[in-house]
Amino acid sequence: MTLWLLPGACLLVALLVRLRRTYSIVRVDGDSMAPALADGDRVLARRVPPSRLRRDQIAVVVDRFSGGAGFVIKRIAALPGDRVPEIAKDVIADERVPEGRLVLLGDNPSTSFDSRALGFFAMSDVHAVTVRKVTALTQDEGEG
Amino acid sequence: MKTIGTLADRALSWVIPAERASAVTCPYDGYSYWTRCYYNPGCSSGYEKTKRTCYCPPNGGCFWYKYPSRKCC
Known part of the structure; x- marks a missing residue:
């Protein structure tokens, strides 16, 4: 019985390490992704x-614009080779998205600060993509 | 089923690191930018540009001003 304990524990630790490297839980600050988030x-x-x-x-993309070391969260509107959406052509003159770049837009255009004002984002700055919402914690757990 | 989901999410929250991401809104009251020049035959240059301005009312929540100003390039 105890023979199985060590491999079992190792397997569990490996699983936890992999989970922590692959996934993260992201708290959304702001309303520019409403109504989705x-x-x-x-x-x-x-x-x-x-x-x-x-x-x-x-x-979830590294924030290069506000000087902070945080992240911003926006929807991918166009990938390399795609046509630049009309709504994003305020500051982008290109017809197609160049290699290694993305057009990111917020779901709430009346407030969102995104590719409409900032132009292309670098693909290499993408940290993660969202999988699903996580059930809200209680007030006490949610803070901090 | 919902309880199981809630418990699973709680377990995830213990195991997986937490981060914050800003769904950034327009940055501050009065912030503005000019768009690139668009075709407009009404301008002598043939092009016009638009100024988009961020408005933050005192009761909170910033948004892009609905009626942007325009001028010929």
Whole structure:
């Protein structure tokens, strides 16, 4: 019986390490992804290589614009080779999205600060894509 | 079923690291940017551009001003 304990424990540790490397739980701050995601929502996000990114996925991206070291969360509107959406042509003159770049838009255009004002995002800055919402914690657990 | 889901999510929250991501809204009251120049035959240059401005009312929540200003390039 005890013979199985050590391999079992190792397997569990390996599983936990893999889970922690692959997934993260992301708390959404702000309303620019409403109605899909509201301020305070928590989502399960999975790290994926750039080749696995798809249009309409919600991406968690390194924030290069506000000077912070955090992340922003926006929807992937166009991938390399796609036509640049008309709505994103405020500052983008290109007809097609160049290699290694993305067009990211918030679901709430009246408030969102995204590719409409910031232009292309780098594909290499994508940290993860969301998988699903996570049930809200109670008030005490949710803070911090 | 819902209880199982809630318990599973709670277990995930213990195991998986938590991060924050900002669904960034327009940054602050008065922030603005000019779009690139669009074709407009009404301008002598043939092009016009639009200024989009962020408005943050005192009761909170910033948004892009609904009626942007325009001028010829």
